[in-house]
Amino acid sequence: MRKKLFYNTDSKNQVIPITSDIEKVVESSKVKNGMLIAYSMHTTLGLIIQETIEPHLCEDIIDQLARIVEDDGTIYHHRCADNPKAVCKTDAVNGPSHIRQMLINQNLVIDIEKGKLNLGTFQDIGIVELDGPRKNRKVLIKIIEE
Amino acid sequence: MRKKLFYNTDSKNQVIPITSDIEKVVESSKVKNGMLIAYSMHTTLGLIIQETIEPHLCEDIIDQLARIVEDDGTIYHHRCADNPKAVCKTDAVNGPSHIRQMLINQNLVIDIEKGKLNLGTFQDIGIVELDGPRKNRKVLIKIIEE
């Protein structure tokens, strides 16, 4: 069973908790025992298991990624966001967004036990927008019954 | 088949090789051909495939994470370790621990072939404590037969 979730983001960088959306997918699947895989279908959108319900931590996630990966896209080699062969658009210098996604995560695997995601007490699931604002960011969910 | 492994850690930051524990789970499952998934059930405990049996490399892992992610938790926004709504405890400024876990890994997927983990010559599995010392750190193991 497969489902895509869609999100609109409204900042350049933004963490959005999506656990409850994924829980609804698990519930509607009726799978009691199995495995869930999920991944971002983008190269500048991360998907992480963290404590994304804590907004101050989300600020730190964004701040620290900006500290670790230089923010000025014009100093990167990658200066065309849309396509390798496209004419460069000076507003599409999103090299830092790609590097940040590479450093965090893009996929996850979670056990389903008694129809629920088997997460630790403080664990939740969030997307990390790294090149927004964007429409229709996609997360693919797949549930495999055991 | 699912099993939780439990670990006590005794330092703030510590890498502990756990390959042999996971190999025992595979053995007791009697699965000859399949797939193993494993993940940390915490937001400040990493799980990695590396050469964690090499103690000098483990020192580097800890040193480099301290170099890349600023160590002083009081300068982070996230200042309550326990709960977003909890009263702040000044001893629970573990923002850096969360960011470090986000940069390394928290889950893994390994092939099981002829009843054994299919790892490369120098690959092994280790947990990375990033906010210890702690008791009962949990790693969830799931084995899916093919």
Place this chain on the structure above:
Amino acid sequence: MRKKLFYNTDSKNQVIPITSDIEKVVESSKVKNGMLIAYSMHTTLGLIIQETIEPHLCEDIIDQLARIVEDDGTIYHHRCADNPKAVCKTDAVNGPSHIRQMLINQNLVIDIEKGKLNLGTFQDIGIVELDGPRKNRKVLIKIIEE
């Protein structure tokens, strides 16, 4: 169904797109609906989903990893690449290579839909050599039918 892919690399650091090789494995498996897992069988070879067909971005990946993780291996504790118990070889100071692999990714999970990898428009798969040049770098592919 399991298959290993082999690659020779010819630089110290190098990103090589391998999507078409993995697509061929999917095709020859005849699996129409399922899941693919893949991982690097090395501790200094990453495996990522990014836009690795864009060579300028690949330059950024290498440059940024060199910026984030100090390049001089002799200042790391890990000074024997081959084995923890081996005599140190001064040419095998690959601590930075291990740390870089830990920061990026080493495994991936992708949905197979109608016999094809279910990737986003700009997503592709690449290996990231971090300690080359090397012969016979291995990527394990496993396909599980639903």
